[in-house]
Amino acid sequence: MTAPASGGPGRRVTINDVAALAGVSKGAVSLAFNDRPGVSPATRERIFAAAGQLGWSPNQTARNLSGRRTGIIGLAICRPARLLGLEPFYMEFISGIEDVLAERSCSLLLRLVRDLDEETALYREWWRGRTVGGAILVDFHRGDPRIPPLRTLGMPVVAVGHPSLTGGFPSVWTDDASAAAEAVRYLAALGHRRIARVGGPSGLGHSGIRAAAFAATMAELGLDGGRQMATGFAGEEGARATRSLLMSPERPTAIVYDNDIMAVAGAAVASEMGLSVPDDVSLLAWDDSQLCRLTHPPLSAMSHDVHHFGEEVARTLFGIVEGTHEGPRQVPTPSLTPRGSTGPPPRA
Amino acid sequence: MTAPASGGPGRRVTINDVAALAGVSKGAVSLAFNDRPGVSPATRERIFAAAGQLGWSPNQTARNLSGRRTGIIGLAICRPARLLGLEPFYMEFISGIEDVLAERSCSLLLRLVRDLDEETALYREWWRGRTVGGAILVDFHRGDPRIPPLRTLGMPVVAVGHPSLTGGFPSVWTDDASAAAEAVRYLAALGHRRIARVGGPSGLGHSGIRAAAFAATMAELGLDGGRQMATGFAGEEGARATRSLLMSPERPTAIVYDNDIMAVAGAAVASEMGLSVPDDVSLLAWDDSQLCRLTHPPLSAMSHDVHHFGEEVARTLFGIVEGTHEGPRQVPTPSLTPRGSTGPPPRA
Missing domain, CATH: 3.40.50.2300 (Response regulator)
Known part of the structure; x- marks a missing residue:
């Protein structure tokens, strides 16, 4: 269930497509992604949204990748460690990610963080230190503070969440x-x-x-x-x-x-x-x-097949790293499985 | 609950202690750890057991550490990914490890493997490629085939399992x-x-x-x-x-x-x-x-406090890397918590 990129499937998205969709020049796209002055905040926002919609990353990313440990993918989770051990969701999600990573002899670098600032600093360190080749961002908040600093980093990121929350990062989401x-x-x-x-x-x-x-x-x-x-x-x-x-x-x-x-x-x-x-x-x-x-x-x-969700997230990240990604990817909507715990209400 | 190393707590264990305990010369210890001929298999075995008992690692390890990413600890788990998502144990164990790693700004590199040979090859690659500064070995089998090849690698390893199973690796275990x-x-x-x-x-x-x-x-x-x-x-x-x-x-x-x-x-x-x-x-x-x-x-x-078990495992690994480890570490024995699901049997 991949939304087709404009220009049809198969064709590689370029900076021209991003510029056209955002209604700006190529130079403006470049300025925005290099975090240089000369582009208004509203225009930057439009450019990032267009890039996200098309799943485009700047060339800088492609260049940076060559020297990196692309065999390692980062995942930071901002939840208390003890809670994490008790909820089936994350372990199933991680096991799905691991299934796809194992096919490619890649590994998951996992870190629990206390807050979103620590998470942002961690990703910066991982990316600049060439520790990871890309990252999986989870648990988006409205107006998520991780988005602006990570967007300028140029790190390949797959965002797990509805496109309205993920600030232009290519996302995998469920309805x-x-x-x-x-x-x-x-x-x-x-x-x-x-x-x-x-x-x-x-x-x-x-x-x-x-x-x-x-x-x-x-x-x-x-x-x-x-x-x-x-x-x-x-x-x-x-x-x-x-x-x-x-x-x-x-x-x-x-x-x-x-x-x-x-x-x-x-x-x-x-x-x-x-x-x-x-x-x-x-x-x-x-x-x-x-x-x-x-x-x-x-x-x-x-x-909801959480394991499959994890698999799709990992596949999407590889697509982004390899330049074959084509826009937000929706996994199946959770669907009702009636069993013994639901029935008609008691008579009033 | 740390078993005291011979020579008393506080004193750093040296190659001399290992040689003395194994009843061999320092040179024989060195030959065994450098995988050189000149030491019989039985003697090698005795040397490795003595080193394990004392928690000693060869100097080569200490030298190698300097250039490594000691900020990354490896953990391979040999279970089907889907099963892993369903069992609370591993996620709680990992969350305990992560709590200690986070204190030191370290991260866990996690990989699911299909069999023990794949696991051994992975550790060899991680260690030789300077990807990890140490590893956590889990799920020991009787006569575990991972032990001989990993022992010659010189990688700091903490083994999770009874000392009778872990082949001389410093272990953390519960009774x-x-x-x-x-x-x-x-x-x-x-x-x-x-x-x-x-x-x-x-x-x-x-x-x-x-x-x-x-x-x-x-x-x-x-x-x-x-x-x-x-x-x-x-x-x-x-x-x-x-x-x-x-x-x-x-x-x-x-x-x-x-x-x-x-x-x-x-x-x-x-x-x-x-x-x-x-x-x-x-x-x-x-x-x-x-x-x-x-x-x-x-x-x-x-x-059984599985979270605490994970914490102790991570702490022990840091002790091994830093040369302060002092022998096998036992975590508290699982103890009975009676609740509503046990009572006297029905009358015959």
């Missing part, structure tokens, strides 16, 4: 908005009117996209007050949010979670409170790791 | 035998006579240690026929093994698992077969990730 809408529509079709959502951190781009789509779909269906709670993705936070929702006077009859581990925790909370799943409350997980099939009842989920 | 014995004794004390074990692959060193200790403790307590099944650690295999055990005419009343995900799967199988946990069957997990506290009932487990 979180459609998936969140499908989750709400499915539960509404079963008869649920009070649907809640236990989401990720509110500052995180993809959590924000899901939150907005959830709210919009609830409103569209005339179901107002769909309560949403933000968490840091940990199972214990999912348990706490579920307990709070199930104790509220306007108890939801269905809950959508932003990952698997929180849904597993939610099922245990329902059981601890003497509520039956799905007779008293329906639960819908996200990502659909093996966990969802190992509980009883097994968890319905918005299924 | 799996005592933990397996404790698991059996606890279940026996509750009154169980038919106890089964769902273990990891039989060729894997630590699975073998647990299997032997399980069998020995069963025999010691006069409980014979403790059935053991080998799996590849995946949840689905744990489910299959549990189903097979619970369908057998001599159904066990308690099952010990080698990880968490198989125990979670086992609990779902019991529920699917209409058996109550712990009234009909007691289940005991291993490692004790967050998963065990998120199920209902929460799973009793042989708890």
Whole structure:
């Protein structure tokens, strides 16, 4: 599912294409990418957006590559180390990346960072020190502060996130908005009117996209007050949010979670409170790791092949490094896998 | 919990100590480590064992380090990528390693390999190409084929496994035998006579240690026929093994698992077969990730701070690189955390 680059597939994108799309001269593109004065901020922005849309990187990158350890790809993750160990998503994602890297005898350089500034400094060091041949950027925020400094670095980057968040970097993304809408529509079709959502951190781009789509779909269906709670993705936070929702006077009859581990925790909370799943409350997980099939009842989920997502990200980065990349790449939208944890709501 | 090096703590181990312990000359130690003729295989073996016991590496290593990227530590894992994404152990272990690496601005180079030969070749390439400053070796087999070629390489290596398996490499290990014995004794004390074990692959060193200790403790307590099944650690295999055990005419009343995900799967199988946990069957997990506290009932487990294990491994490797390492390092033995999934057996 690759969006065709303008000019048709197969033809190599050049600086001329970027200039034409941005409505500027070649010289302006060059100035923008070399971080030189003479181009207004708005024009720079337009140039970077055009380059991102076309998947074009400046020649400087191609020149720099020759002397580099292109066998090493960098990935920095800005999450507490302990949390990372508990969430199935990242390990499945990394295992997908590793599958493609192994085919090419490449390795992944992994670093956990405390904040986005540290991440930016790290990438600068990795790139300037010729440690890595490219990088994978994840967990985009709205107005992400990593974008401007990394854009001027000239390092091949694949961005994991919706193109509206990734600031012109070639991106690999999945349609979180459609998936969140499908989750709400499915539960509404079963008869649920009070649907809640236990989401990720509110500052995180993809959590924000899901939150907005959830709210919009609830409103569209005339179901107002769909309560949403933000968490840091940990199972214990999912348990706490579920307990709070199930104790509220306007108890939801269905809950959508932003990952698997929180849904597993939610099922245990329902059981601890003497509520039956799905007779008293329906639960819908996200990502659909093996966990969802190992509980009883097994968890319905918005299924997403996270391993394949990782593979596509690594393939896209190689495409960027090799100059064969052709624009944003969308992986399949998470789709509903109904299992035993969702059903009609209890009779009022 | 560091075993003191002979000569007392604090004093730097030298080639003289190695020669003395092995009962050979300094020259013989040097010949053995430089892979030169003139030392019999048995003597070489004794020298390597003495060096390993003292945590000594040849000077050549120290010399080589100067020009290397000591900021990068290598870790190859020989498991299918998809499986790796599903087991909490490795991600928690890696997150512990990363915590220590981050303190020193170091990064982890991660590669999945298909077999041990590929792993050995990879380390040779990483070390000779000055890509890494040291490596972490995991998943030791009995008579592990990686040991001889990597020993002659001179790369700083920390081995994760019992010293009886790691062929003289400085090791970080946990007492799996005592933990397996404790698991059996606890279940026996509750009154169980038919106890089964769902273990990891039989060729894997630590699975073998647990299997032997399980069998020995069963025999010691006069409980014979403790059935053991080998799996590849995946949840689905744990489910299959549990189903097979619970369908057998001599159904066990308690099952010990080698990880968490198989125990979670086992609990779902019991529920699917209409058996109550712990009234009909007691289940005991291993490692004790967050998963065990998120199920209902929460799973009793042989708890093990895997994150801390990873931290100790990284610290030990830095000690080896910096010449301050002092012999094998034991991390705390997994200890019993009783929760809701274990209780007395049903009355006969």
